[in-house]
Structure formats: C-alpha cells, structure tokens
Amino acid sequence: MKKKLVSVLMCAAMTAALLSGCGGSKDTPAESQSANEPAAETETKTETESNEEAASGGKTYAMITKAAGNPYNEKEAEGFKEVIEANGGTVIIQHPEAATADAQVSVIQSLISQGVDSICVAANDTNALQAALEEAMDAGIKVSSFDSSTNPASRMTFANQAGTQEIGQALMDAVYDISGGSGQWAIVSATSQATNQNAWIEAMKEIMESDSKYAELELVSVEYGDDVPEKSTTVTQALLTNYPDLKVICAPTTVGIAAAAKVLQDQGSSCKLTGLGLPSEMAAYIGDGDDFSCPYMFLWNPIDVGRLSAYISMALVNGDITGAAGETFTAGDMGSYTIVEAADGGTEVILGPPFKFDPSNIAEWKDIY
Ligand code: RAM
Numbered sequence: 001m002k003k004k005l006v007s008v009l010m011c012a013a014m015t016a017a018l019l020s021g022c023g024g025s026k027d028t029p030a031e032s033q034s035a036n037e038p039a040a041e042t043e044t045k046t047e048t049e050s051n052e053e054a055a056s057g058g059k060t061y062a063m064i065t066k067a068a069g070n071p072y073n074e075k076e077a078e079g080f081k082e083v084i085e086a087n088g089g090t091v092i093i094q095h096p097e098a099a100t101a102d103a104q105v106s107v108i109q110s111l112i113s114q115g116v117d118s119i120c121v122a123a124n125d126t127n128a129l130q131a132a133l134e135e136a137m138d139a140g141i142k143v144s145s146f147d148s149s150t151n152p153a154s155r156m157t158f159a160n161q162a163g164t165q166e167i168g169q170a171l172m173d174a175v176y177d178i179s180g181g182s183g184q185w186a187i188v189s190a191t192s193q194a195t196n197q198n199a200w201i202e203a204m205k206e207i208m209e210s211d212s213k214y215a216e217l218e219l220v221s222v223e224y225g226d227d228v229p230e231k232s233t234t235v236t237q238a239l240l241t242n243y244p245d246l247k248v249i250c251a252p253t254t255v256g257i258a259a260a261a262k263v264l265q266d267q268g269s270s271c272k273l274t275g276l277g278l279p280s281e282m283a284a285y286i287g288d289g290d291d292f293s294c295p296y297m298f299l300w301n302p303i304d305v306g307r308l309s310a311y312i313s314m315a316l317v318n319g320d321i322t323g324a325a326g327e328t329f330t331a332g333d334m335g336s337y338t339i340v341e342a343a344d345g346g347t348e349v350i351l352g353p354p355f356k357f358d359p360s361n362i363a364e365w366k367d368i369y
Pocket of ligand 1: 122227253276
C-alpha cells in the first residue's frame with residue numbers, strides 16, 4: 001500500500017472536523033483508511049462478495065457521468081464497472097456529449113425506458129434533473145448521485161468524494177499559504193451550474209469571509225472553463241491579462257487546473273496555481289520554484305469514488321439501505337460506511353478526506369490516476 005503523506009494542515013483540519021462531528025463517515029479508524037488509495041487486488045472472493053454476487057446478478061446498474069472526454073470521469077466509471085461486474089451485475093456507463101443537464105435528462109429517460117434497476121448520476125445541475133429522476137424513482141429505479149449531487153428530492157443518497165467543508169478549507173488555506181496571505185486571487189471553475197464546484201466555492205468564500213486571517217486576500221473573479229480544456233485555457237489567459245497582479249489561481253476542477261497549469265508554466269507567470277487535479281495530468285507542473293506553476297494541489301481517488309458509488313447502488317437495489325441517515329453498509333474491501341446527513345438536507349456517504357499532492361509524493365501517484 002502506498003504511504004499516505006497527509007499534510008499537517010490537513011491532519012489538523014480533519015481532527016477539527018471529527019471533533020465537531022462533521023468528519024468523514026467511514027467506520028474504520030483513520031490509520032486503516034484506504035479509501036483514497038489505489039484499490040488492492042482481490043485474489044480470493046470473501047463470503048460477503050459471494051453473497052453480493054448472488055444478490056446483484058441479473059440486475060442492471062447505470063452510471064451517468066458529467067460528460068465525455070474527461071479522464072477523471074473515466075476513472076470513476078472504471079471503479080464502478082469493476083465492482084458491479086465482480087458482483088455479477090450488468091453495467092451501463094453513459095458519458096453525455098456535453099456537461100449539461102439537458103444531455104443528462106435525455107440519458108435518464110432512455111435508461112427509464114430500458115428498465116434499469118439503478119441510476120447513479122454526477123449532476124450537471126442541482127435541480128434540473130428532478131423531474132426525470134423522480135420519474136425514475138416512481139418506476140422503482142434506485143437513484144443516487146455521486147461526485148456532484150442533485151437536490152435531496154432527486155436522490156436516495158449521494159457518494160461524496162470528501163466533506164465539502166474540508167475541501168473548501170484545504171483550498172482556502174492553500175490560497176492563503178501560496179499567496180503569502182495577501183493579494184489578488186481568482187477561481188477557474190468547471191460549469192456555472194455544477195453542484196460540486198459551486199458548493200466548494202461557496203465553502204471557500206464563507207471561510208474567507210468568516211475569519212480575519214484571510215482579510216488581506218481579494219477574490220477578483222470566478223471564471224468558468226466548463227470542464228473543456230480550450231475554454232479553461234482561454235479564461236486563464238484572460239485572467240492574467242485582466243489582473244496583472246494576480247497571485248494565485250485556484251481551479252477546483254481537474255480539467256481547469258490542468259489547462260491553467262500549462263498556461264502559467266508556458267508563460268513563466270509569477271501567478272501560482274492550486275486546486276483539485278489528477279496526478280497523472282499535473283505531475284509536470286507540480287514542483288518548487290519558478291519553473292513550476294503548481295506548488296501543491298488536492299484530490300481523492302476517483303476510482304474509489306466509482307467503487308463506493310457501485311456499492312451504494314447495489315445496497316439500494318438489494319434493499320440493504322434506503323438512503324436514510326444512520327444506515328450502514330459494507331463496501332467490499334473498502335470497509336464499512338455510514339450514511340450521514342448532508343448540508344443540503346439530504347443524505348450522503350463521504351469517501352474520505354482530501355489528499356495533498358506535492359513534490360514529495362507526486363511521482364508515486366502519477367501512474368495510478
Ligand atoms: C472535474 C469534474 C469533477 C470534479 C473534479 C475535481 O473532473 O468537474 O466533477 O469532481 O474535476
């Protein structure tokens with residue numbers, strides 16, 4: 001198992017979160033957590049897995065990601081497929097053409113017609129999928145969200161990659177640290193409707209405004225690259241032109257951060273970058289000193305987001321859970337999880353804490369995801 005190098009900062013944030021009762025919902029102790037690490041190869045089937053196989057056989061499980069062409073989404077799908085197929089289920093993966101709610105509504109309607117047993121969706125809009133997903137649930141389909149949530153009325157529960165507050169805190173503290181505690185900073189986000197990015201940005205703003213520690217930081221702009229590399233590149237270039245004194249860009253999207261990293265590094269810009277990125281795409285940009293655009297960033301294991309989502313889908317279909325807070329289920333070799341209340345009034349299952357990638361560990365991870 002790869003060694004975890006979690007920053008002192010994150011440990012402190014996690015401890016605080018756990019003490020305040022809003023930490024991750026995984027039931028195993030922190031030392032044995034492997035949720036954000038690569039899945040271990042399973043050589044022999046455990047009794048639980050055999051039972052799951054029997055229970056999931058003949059059922060069809062659909063996953064709808066935000067959009068095609070995003071390697072992060074493909075990693076989530078990989079984890080989902082691996083778990084469902086290992087348990088005897090049939091998998092349908094749908095990557096819509098564009099990261100829009102309309103594209104996802106069409107896919108949902110087609111899956112309802114096909115009579116699938118379960119749909120999990122990374123929502124491109126918090127509310128716009130509601131009618132289609134309610135229709136799915138009325139037809140007996142078990143509906144959950146993962147990565148980017150729908151509103152509570154449109155889901156039974158949500159596989160959340162990490163606590164929203166924890167992600168906001170990690171990113172805000174990174175902006176503070178990298179900027180030296182003062183100056184202009186900007187955000188390069190995904191789409192303007194994405195539930196997950198909007199929640200993380202909201203958390204960052206609240207943290208910034210609620211603590212005088214951040215008073216010298218000025219958020220000058222929030223730009224949307226729509227999880228499209230070209231648009232993310234263009235909005236980054238425009239930020240550098242419009243704000244010559246910009247000190248830090250925070251991109252809470254794997255597509256946005258990779259595009260921004262290239263712009264900043266190619267230009268030899270003094271503006272630095274942090275956010276949420278795939279190690280495989282960011283290894284060339286993470287380093288200390290003028291030659292590198294990104295001192296450090298965060299993420300979690302997207303394959304495990306998909307795996308957790310698969311276990312949630314199976315538990316819903318098998319009737320082991322209904323999605324209510326307090327219910328527990330076993331996610332194979334990932335261990336036991338508890339469903340908890342989410343900030344939006346619905347419920348969620350939190351995979352684990354965000355993980356910091358920096359020059360000391362990026363080489364270990366760049367070939368994994
Ligand atoms: C992009 C997508 C995804 C998000 C990651 C961090 O790939 O917007 O939803 O979770 O970034």
